[in-house]
Amino acid sequence: MKRQIPLIITSIVGVVMVVQYFIPRQPFAGLFDTFNRWFLIIAVFALLLGLMNLVRLHVQKLRRRKEGWGYSIILLCGLVATILTGAVWGIGTGSPFDYIFVNMQQPMGATMFALLAFFIASASFRAFRARNVDATLLLIAAVVVMLGRVPIGSLIWNKLPTVAEWIMFYPNMAGQRAIMIGIALGTVSYSLRVILGIERTYLGGE
Amino acid sequence: MLVLFIIGSLSISAQDTPNDAGGSITLGFSYTAPFVSGEVMRKEDGGEFEKIATVSPSDTHWIDNSAKDGVKYYYQLILTTEEGVVTSEPVSAVSSPQWFHRGRTVMLIMVILICGLILFFIRQARGGKELYIRRIAGLEAVDDAVGRATELGRPVMFIAGIMDIDDLQTIAGLTILRRVAKKTAEYEAQVLMPTSRSLVMTAAQETVKEAYYDAGRPDIFNPDNVFYLTDDQFGFAAGCDGLMVREKPGAIFLMGSFYAESLILAETGHSVGAIQIAGTAMPSQLPFFVTACDYTLIGEEFFAASAYLSKDPLQLGSLKGQDWGKAIFLALILIGAVLSTFGITVVKDLLMVQ
Numbered sequence: 001m002k003r004q005i006p007l008i009i010t011s012i013v014g015v016v017m018v019v020q021y022f023i024p025r026q027p028f029a030g031l032f033d034t035f036n037r038w039f040l041i042i043a044v045f046a047l048l049l050g051l052m053n054l055v056r057l058h059v060q061k062l063r064r065r066k067e068g069w070g071y072s073i074i075l076l077c078g079l080v081a082t083i084l085t086g087a088v089w090g091i092g093t094g095s096p097f098d099y100i101f102v103n104m105q106q107p108m109g110a111t112m113f114a115l116l117a118f119f120i121a122s123a124s125f126r127a128f129r130a131r132n133v134d135a136t137l138l139l140i141a142a143v144v145v146m147l148g149r150v151p152i153g154s155l156i157w158n159k160l161p162t163v164a165e166w167i168m169f170y171p172n173m174a175g176q177r178a179i180m181i182g183i184a185l186g187t188v189s190y191s192l193r194v195i196l197g198i199e200r201t202y203l204g205g206e
Numbered sequence: 207m208l209v210l211f212i213i214g215s216l217s218i219s220a221q222d223t224p225n226d227a228g229g230s231i232t233l234g235f236s237y238t239a240p241f242v243s244g245e246v247m248r249k250e251d252g253g254e255f256e257k258i259a260t261v262s263p264s265d266t267h268w269i270d271n272s273a274k275d276g277v278k279y280y281y282q283l284i285l286t287t288e289e290g291v292v293t294s295e296p297v298s299a300v301s302s303p304q305w306f307h308r309g310r311t312v313m314l315i316m317v318i319l320i321c322g323l324i325l326f327f328i329r330q331a332r333g334g335k336e337l338y339i340r341r342i343a344g345l346e347a348v349d350d351a352v353g354r355a356t357e358l359g360r361p362v363m364f365i366a367g368i369m370d371i372d373d374l375q376t377i378a379g380l381t382i383l384r385r386v387a388k389k390t391a392e393y394e395a396q397v398l399m400p401t402s403r404s405l406v407m408t409a410a411q412e413t414v415k416e417a418y419y420d421a422g423r424p425d426i427f428n429p430d431n432v433f434y435l436t437d438d439q440f441g442f443a444a445g446c447d448g449l450m451v452r453e454k455p456g457a458i459f460l461m462g463s464f465y466a467e468s469l470i471l472a473e474t475g476h477s478v479g480a481i482q483i484a485g486t487a488m489p490s491q492l493p494f495f496v497t498a499c500d501y502t503l504i505g506e507e508f509f510a511a512s513a514y515l516s517k518d519p520l521q522l523g524s525l526k527g528q529d530w531g532k533a534i535f536l537a538l539i540l541i542g543a544v545l546s547t548f549g550i551t552v553v554k555d556l557l558m559v560q
Binding site for chain 2: 025027053067068108112
């Protein structure tokens with residue numbers, strides 16, 4: 001029963017979600033949004049689970065003086081300070097919570113995002129080495145597209161931007177669309193397996 | 207029900223809004239000369255016209271979303287022009303909900319066709335017919351990656367993307383997690399799984415626990431190895447990167463829905479020398495994974511993973527059906543492209559979905 005009930009619920013909800021797409025009238029209209037709202041409510045309660053898990057693990061790390069326990073102090077202090085400032089002074093513009101968000105959380109997020117530039121450089125360096133025919137083609141296409149999209153490209157050869165656009169709009173777009181068609185069919189096939197109960201690994205069964 | 211009136215150069219029509227849940231009537235109108243402003247008047251049987259909306263010269267239609275189903279409404283349009291006021295004859299319409307969205311007929315046919323094919327091949331597989339599925343290198347390497355991590359005495363790291371459990375890619379990731387966790391348990395190794403969503407953490411804890419039970423090693427299952435980090439995208443990336451650098455996992459699986467953090471994770475994994483297998487259905491992140499990971503499951507391969515790994519005939523049958531669906535789409539694309547080249551857009555028009 002532990003597995004049968006979730007499977008039955010999954011199948012019914014799956015079929016209803018497909019049917020509601022084709023039937024615009026009540027009670028099917030708005031079902032998608034209703035289910036999404038239910039999910040959000042469940043997710044909010046589940047957030048408490050995540051929070052408890054986070055606190056428990058870091059308190060445990062502190063107690064046992066595990067390697068890097070100092071970071072746990074920072075995490076727990078940050079967690080408590082953010083929750084307290086939000087609860088006491090609110091989260092509006094100019095509040096301490098807003099100050100923490102704008103001056104700490106956002107810059108730290110931006111820093112991580114900025115790292116991407118360096119990671120792209122190192123990954124490109126590896127990918128664009130002309131080891132074989134495929135890699136050489138990739139290298140040529142990348143150089144043409146990169147040069148075609150900067151002002152110096154048109155100074156080298158005025159047709160370079162046109163060639164770059166052609167690569168992006170035709171071979172690149174065709175490849176992307178082929179992948180997307182495959183993904184769409186894979187999604188249909190996978191969903192059908194889940195709805196029919198053939199795919200039940202996520203529930204813990206083979 | 208459609209009623210159309212043309213007064214001089216002012217034409218107005220009223221009809222039940224198609225493919226809706228009811229409670230709506232669409233008015234269409236055109237006036238050849240420019241007008242300054244317009245008023246939409248409405249009345250019910252036996253009532254008086256009342257202004258319910260104003261329209262501007264750029265409008266060509268207006269939707270009355272306050273209509274009640276089954277009630278006959280009369281509409282009149284009064285336009286103020288530079289020459290004077292032009293009033294249309296009243297038109298009427300009755301709103302009603304529809305049982306079927308006609309603009310999605312083609313979609314329904316395709317869904318029935320694809321599902322029919324998948325069910326047909328599942329039935330064939332159930333009947334014992336052997337189905338050929340091409341080799342997927344990334345999936346063949348799953349066991350090797352776990353084995354390598356075990357030999358190095360390092361943990362296996364699994365990241366199921368940054369989306370919640372309502373994303374199909376996350377569920378697909380969890381099915382692969384089960385296989386990875388079972389293999390990890392057999393090798394008496396540990397699987398580390400940071401999650402960015404609480405629900406994913408709960409589901410993943412269950413999946414890993416079941417896998418360890420299946421492998422006969424519940425004693426080495428540690429629920430604390432599946433833990434929540436943060437919902438924040440780059441906070442999660444930073445947390446995972448820190449774990450990779452500290453724990454130095456021997457194998458890293460990136461299976462799920464990823465966005466800008468994909469390359470940050472994959473490059474850090476590469477820098478710690480882990481064997482990396484990625485799988486996602488996000489076309490914009492695939493190039494990053496192909497570049498930085500040892501193996502990448504591209505789109506449909508990712509969804510095929512559980513069927514491929516389980517070798518279950520029923521699941522393999524669904525893959526076969528999916529391939530036939532692809533063949534149909536390929537044929538339609540070819541026919542459509544050739545016809546469109548000659549200016550015949552019948553296939554393109556036929557496949558339009560509202």
